[in-house]
Amino acid sequence: MWQILILLSVVSLGYCDDGEWKQVRTAQGEVRGRKDPASGVYEFLNIPYAKVPVGKDRFKAPLPGPLWLEPLEAVDRGIICMQPPSPFFDPSTKTMQEDCLITNIYVPDTDDTNLPVIVYIHGGAFEIGYGNMMTPKHMVKDKKVIVLNFNYRLGVHGFLCLGTEDAPGNAGLKDQVALLRWVKKNIASFGGNPDDVTIAGCSAGSVSVDLLMLSKSTKGLFNKVILESGVGVGFIAIQRNPIENAKTYAKMLNFTNAHEFFLMKEFYKSAPMKRMFVSTFLGRKDSTVIFSPCIERKKGNQAFLDESPYSIIRSGKYNKVPMLIGISNMEGSLQMHHVGIWKDSMNTKFSDFIPVDLTFRNNDEREMISKKIKEFYFGDQPVGEETILAYLDYFGDIMFGYSTLRSVQLHLEAGHKQIYLYEFSFVDDNVPVIPNTNERRAQHCSQTMAVLEGRVDEETLSEEYRNLKSTIREMWTNFAIHGTPVPENSSLPTWPTTGADGTPYMSIGNPVEIKETFLGERGKFWNKIYEKYYSAPVAPPTPQAYHSEL
Template sequence: MLVARRIVWAWIVFAGVCAGGAFESRLVQIDQGPIRGYQDAESGVFVFSSIPYATAPTGKDKYKAPLPPPKWQEPYEAVDKGIVCPQFKSPFFEGKSMQEDCLITSVYVPDTDQKNLPVVVYIHGSGFQVGYGDQVTPKHLAKKNLIAVTFNHRLGVHGFLCLGTPTVPGNAGLKDQLAVLRWVKRNIASFGGNPDDITLAGYSAGSASLDLLLLSPAAKGLFQKAIPESGANVAVFTMQQNPIEKAILHARRISNFSKVDDIEALEDFYTTESYDNLCSVFYLNEFFNSDVGFTPCIERSVGEEIIIDEVPLNILKSGNFPKIPLLYGFANMEGIFRMSLFNVYKDRMNSKFSDFLPADLTFENEKQKEEVAEFVKDFYFQGKEIEEDMPSMLNFVDFFTDTMFGYPALRSVELQRLAGNKNIYLYSYSFVDVGGNSLQYKDYTTDKGATHCAQSFAIFDYRNMLTGEFVDENTLSDEFKQMKEVMRQVWYNFIATGNPVPEGSNLPSWPPMGADWSPHMSLGNQIKLEGSLMLERGRFWDQIYQKYYSLPKPPSPPVRHIEL
């Protein structure tokens, strides 16, 4: 049971909302009507929670783009209502209100009368399958004199079923993200924010989402800087390779659905099935090949606004996207999040390593696939059997670090650089809290590095990894408190200026990335500028992806079943 809870936990990223006290209130007029938020007792930040930024469509339209939000005359009490979108139920969502109309946002405003403050909008992680906007909160970051925004979006089947039909066009969750960016653009000045100085940030799947929005013409001009944290637009888990195949697989998994050649029947199944059944399977660790279930897709034109209608790799190569400043990176041991599966995976990896090759690679035949698998296994495990020992475990971590997070990030920023982006600030986060309660599974990593999205957890208000409870940051080790302060200052600098280390800072100078992923900032127990990031491992995967990468495809044109 503990292993299962950890598997869910590694992806939902500390579900729960801080229940800090509130005293003073503030009334703000937005385009929907007046709203009242309250000051958080611990941080002093004013919090406006559970504001509807759009309305989720229902019935047969539930997979379409969001509708306009409600309006009101009397002040809307913007307090936490515990609303989360339909998703796989886990113990971490006990006490939450899981509901279809779930498109809400929270705004964190510092206690100041200043106007035109910089704004950061955060997209939550959790593999596109689970989670909610305030599963982590940015009160301490907002104290730096910026406005922070979090929000819910549709998830899993509800957010990313993609049939390519007018009823189920795909990417509803990304369209929610687009809707909240437009809401922020319209309303953030009322909170004291600058609608022309917005940074889009995200962690894990949220990072992959924003990396897609960077390439979308629909999102152009809605943000001016971006902070992708441990997730990339070309990652194996970001785009569905075959959306119709995935829809059929899921329908078969949760019911006795058998009309696999009838798009009308498939559409009818998904528009009438209950959310309890639709969300009854948790896919995040279901597949050896790092696929994660329902995720964004390449859309077909069905007469409505499209988020992504071209393969991200092709857009990056074309250079046809805005070249905005990026603070881009990942933790040095992202693969730690899969260590709870080590004993489940190791025997299969020894007998058939090819099952673990990323899902976005394709081969001419089984022989070629096995040859590539042996090549990869030799690179990471030096031809040795994978055993329950520290060398095997660390190599296991490196493999999943590279295939899911590290290499896709390096690939994406390299294509950005080649397209002319001269303002990419690359980093690797490796801080280990040797003095206290760290964000690593210490049983597996000793003192060697940081787990998936650890840099994001350093930015946000701190939660205990296993309980999900917020922790008084005064109780943290001196080393971790200092690291959190450094990280928040670096992030604030970038959000406010587009430069993580502006002139006059006491941190090492941080120039933009050039060739060979160099330089990069090592954000560890020591902060230092270093040369190439993961060069050997990055070039190793370059040679594989140049030969075997399989472009994600839009859903095939629907073939309607005709009764004779």
């Protein structure tokens, strides 16, 4: 596929207007990027940074990218990785393919070199999405940074974890490492500093950023991190039982022998890739996705992650780079549409909805703690539309809020001293009111939507929101340049590093101001629960039936 696209690119160069193009040499060959007339930013789009292994090797780490002899016209070809249908893309404008590892590079129109680099990792529950879902042109046009985004394998293709040599797990994260190595090798040619790279991401992208920081495979590839709603110690980050997840998904694909490990493994290795994607997005009562990262078995030096994030942070043996970390104030918006579907179940058996990383001695203890959690959030009121704020707080806390606070606490205990904590709370009159209330709150990943740009023309936004977007972009850019979101002599409110109780943290709203005690009493409540009942994830067990192969 790439050979055909590269040939077409070379042929089409004869019809290009050279006045709006910039040619850059990479290790794979020369590429030509075009200037966006609206922003004045040069776009180098759909550059293949690695190759996906195919056939029976489809779940292994990526291979080196292709080479080309003539300049590659780096324009948008709509390439995205294999995934189920979703509202996030129009299939008529995208080319979904197995070999999908491309990067998009946004370069300011400047002769300056050695610019700081930001690499954005897209979200989508490790199941959906693509690099250019949102673009960074407004950040780049100020001529201070270069920004990249990229595709990585998703769902079963990226995160099947059988613990075997041919499906060890975390292929999608190994794609991300390959991209960072590509940046290290090539970004200087675009005017970037390969030794000054910040990685950032939203949701699953934020979890990825955290795991990249903890992985031994990423040493020297970046020096700052920005986390936007998602951390590695959260229960949504790591599969608890990857073999059972693989069986569950195989049954969803109508494979009837999922109970036979070897047959299931061969099914995944040989089934047509286009038939292997069905949606599991946020449909589970425990708020997990079937395919997310996993703890790999310690076999050789190929593992991305062979210990739990909790254990790695507790050990202190990881790269403690400056960290900008936070959430929105309505992370539970992801489960808003389920309130009518789940309310009866939550009222009769709330224990089905509690975090999966809590382990109890017996069912009576599980039910007792579940009752305590329900009463903390809902009191003596039933779960339902009339208690929607408590419902949103609950799901927001268990999925993103508390794990963020807990991650900060663990990092501080491990000796990490440069952590900037925030909560994004900005809303204007264009944000819908929460049903059955008079309140507006910022939904999941609203901070990312403020930093980057989506499909909406920013000129149509309220002046208040445009000003807020300018402020948060300045903070994020400051962090990429200086390692702090508010350097000395800035007109922005002073932003100190945080402490173990989440004090201080920056509330990015209207106004932008420093506050104390991140999550308040809710954070203290969950601290007590997790101190007693938390159980860290482990690598897939070694079933005796196939012990010799594993």
